[in-house]
Amino acid sequence: MAENTIDIQKLENIFDNMVNVMDQSKNDIFTISEQSRQAFQEMQTEVAVIKEEISRVITEGDYLEDMTRHSRRRLADVSKNFMNYSEEEVRQAYEAANDLLVRLSINRMEEKQLRVRRDELDRRIAALLETIDKADHLVNQVTTVITYLTSDLKKVGEALETARQKQEFAIQIIQAQEEERKRLSRDIHDGPAQMLANVLLRSGLIEKTFTEKGPNEALSELHQLKEMVRNALLEVRRIIYDLRPMALDDLGLIPTLRKYSSTVMEYEKGSSIHFMNNGTEKRLESNIEVALFRLVQECISNALKHGNSRDVWVKVEWLRDTMNIVVKDNGKGFDLTQTKDKSFGIIGMRERVELLKGEMKIMSTIGNGTTVLFRIPLQENIIVE
Template sequence: MNASEAKIEWLFINLGWFFLVAVMSVIGLDVIIRDSAFPSTVLALLIFGGVANIIAVVSLLQNSSGKLLQRLMLLNDIALTLGFIAGSSKIQSQLLFVSLIPITVAAMRISWFVSILLTSAVVGSYWLIAWSEIGFLSVNAPEFIYTTLPQLINGLILVIAGSAVSYIGTRIKQSLLIERKQQEKEAQLALQSAQKKIKLIFELASTLSATLNYELILEAALDVSDASLREFFNKGDDISQIGMILLYGMDQTLYIAASQGLPDADIVLRFPAQEGAMADAVASVEPIIINHPYDDPELKYSMGINGCQQAIIIPLRAGFDSYGFLMLASPEEDIYSDEFVELLVAVSNQAVLALQNASLYQSLMDDKDRLVTIEEDARKHLARNLHDGPTQIIAAIAMRLNYIRLLIKKDPDEAVKELAEVEDMARMTTKDIRQMLFILRPLILESQGLVAAVEQLRQKLSETNNIEIHMEADSVVDKLLTKEAKGSIFYIIEEAINNVKKHAKAQNIWIRIYPQGLNVITEVKDDGVGFDVSEWENNYAGRGNMGLMNLQERAELAKGQTAVRSTLGEGTTIIVTIPAVHKEHTA
């Protein structure tokens, strides 16, 4: 039973109680005036009616009030009415009009025709009871008419009143039915609207889950927003709007990343979001609906917006991260309702999740590409070192041995000297190869940690280079770094030292590794010739020093950052910051 039906049933039950109270009041007053006893028949009928009403109340509270019980309650009211009239001598006229209550109930429960029949039955019963008391067979016609005239008038008045009450009851019933149908219609429309929302959100989720390309995601979000408006209002092609997705650029201004229905001249616009509707959306983090967006201090520069009467701005946020806005604008007024705004918020949330997934996927792909590039660079580096170092020396050793073979017969003493030099060359080559093998796979890094591995690297490089390498490291850093981060720092230090050897013309290198706050800091400093950092940064495409780029990429793989400080003639400092694993160790 719905709320409207329950209201009607409570009305009927209250009328039943009112009916019993009215009868008891009329008869009670008559008993007091006449100083007589309360009629036992009427008292029994009142008790019976009260019990019947209690049963109706319990049934309604248990939501089990069916059609059968309703019909029984109506018959009960009719029987009580006739019983009260028959059991109350000399006050039938007063009780007669109390019968309007069940007549009204009959009109509202069944129909106007049934209530008229009930009125006729009550009036007929009243006349029969009254005439039987007069003895209509024992008096002549004139006397009978004179004696029964009051009963006739009362009966006719009841017929008229009953007809009017029946009509009013029927109209009340019709009003309640119309209200019920209206509520059902509204509920149906709300259900259809919810189904449309679910359908559109499902379609958006399906579309967005099918791609990890952020450009396609933005286009899909605009497509669904446009389709949502058309389907939501069932207007098909009769409705038009423009849409755009604004994202924050490197300069923290908003640029148009994707659009629909926007003039080409608007694509290059940038919005600082410092005033107007977009500034309000940034401050409130809530959807903003604006009328006459062409008056907005920032949007007025858009040619597409100039023809629109209403616009809506939806922030694209995930947690505390703000990506930008989804904006729709239409030449029609008051088109964006609260329900449609809720739908757009759901669309925006799905789009943000897809953007996050696409960003994560792109980041993983970039990391993969960087790994491939680093491995390729490492192979090239190894090949170049083998070619420039051991390969050249081994070729020289082969030539010297051939020369020594000729000297043995001519000048044995000189041959012995040449053999000693060849031995030195072979020993040096062995050290170079061992150093290369150590750098390729430093087993000590896994067994003893980063500090021990860097110290061994320092010793090996000191044996084969004239550069003095100084090291200062806090052993606690081994507890603060993951295995991958330790490997990244080791190769960053090795690459930085190689850069110094090739370009810096330095006499000293200082290596420092220490915890700071929630990070581990690695510094590699030299006293070489230095370089102009700004010129190096501005000439990204034509950089000749790929070693610094490799340092940055390796740091990014460990979720770290790289800073380069250098001045011509004053050396270079490379600072690498990598997040620590356990925050409690970084205090």
Template structure:
């Protein structure tokens, strides 16, 4: 069991370093084949993946926000000790719990606890890995097999995160930073004119400064929207894509954009909307900045209970095998987004033959 606890500690540390939410951490644990639930100090379920919920006869969404303790019919004292405020151990003891599921059937599960670290240094939640008592060795083998994949996944997430931080840093330095520096000099110049009795000239400079401030506010709004478009929550994915395409056409006037949006907003799962938008951003930017494409086609539609996303261009393309070998962060990021949400991802490209990125998600529950 030592190896199992070491693996869980590694996942816990990765969660803290990457600032994963409880829901994202639950999804990650399910990806590598383990059942997990995250609870707060009161025993309320913050996140539970489908594998863990299925052990109790529920869907995950039915249990989020409820008290795990209400399902425990034996072993509650051991659970309460783990959840006790201020309690902390690097190697908390695993224990057994007896649950009563939806149908009333009793389930005896082995529970492996791990405390989750938070950015403020406090511990507010506990990860509980659930395993049937007869499956402990199988769970250990699953974690051992998944260790290399988990490390690669962590490395790719960190690389993508650092790339995004670099992009935002460049935007702030080259855009906002320079505008604010200009505004500073203009205000100083206006103050000097006013003190020198040249109030008219000082007023004229201040009027220009107001215009520069408006430009800075617009730039900040643009960066903010790119980081997380509020229209995704307020209006939905389709209007957000249309807004992005209008901005894209204004920025790349030499690129002809063909837009095919045949999906209905209500058909698109909420959990997919941000990932779909990020994939569109990445693929379209690649087409304009790296592929030298003159035509880009964006298609989002529902076909035979599948949501299909396709972004194609007529650019210079690339050697797909070489790109995969060298590990382009953008391509891997798109693939990770699709596959981590249960979709299928494919990309077709060759030198001088353009590039096509496709993703499919099943809409059948």
């Protein structure tokens, strides 16, 4: 039994940890995205500088290429007309041509290196753009999931609270069953058992009275004994009626509710139960009628015991495919936002209504009484012809 018990606190902790981990993961992904964007901007700036350098090197290279062609023509002319130039002029022509050739070679190498660096940056920029897109997509997905979870956190909390209430409800059912057994045992002991014991004593007394005082005195005692037996019988019937009204099986829901209303007014002096039935009554399956009877019984009991009501109105309305039950009282009412021990009865009623696939609505304010509405669908499979 213990192994199947739901630890609600652990479920809440797991859910909170899951949301926190996802939120931290979103922050980490966002950090990666921002770092990638910063690197992207830096690389774009570097690429712009490199492109300017490439443009400058190409312009310089074009100039050096023109100068190299010119120096080569000059060197060719000097070499061809060697006798017309001095040795110094020949040397200068040769050095100029060689210097321009070296500068042009360096220029071409620098241009190649700049182009390689530019291409490498372009590839890295493309990879960064892909990383940024993926990071943004992941951030959006995680944000959507977190938003979904956190927006539904209240519903999850309500579901967990419902699970906790059901768990507590199951425990309270066991306790209530034990309390009911104690109450029943006490009622039988204090009521019919004591009365029957008195009947036994009185019967012996009647026999003695008849012997000692004659039949007239014995007859008087017999009348008193008859009244005691009648009271004992009424008490036994009351106990049996509280366990399960036999009239439900014989007469149906509406007559049983009428009889119950009258019985309550007999036991609760000063209280008035106003019962009204609208529409054509239908006989329902036995377990359905019992459940509906218990709902009304619980409402009346709550109104009298917890609400200190003196008047309770019960209205049953039969529609084509729906049955409406309204129980209204003029008691002290209660705050629906406050959860107290008395909510055990409300939880029990909600459980019954859920089993009947119906709806339950409670309207109450402090000082203005309470109204409970049950709307039960009348499915064909629960109606007894």
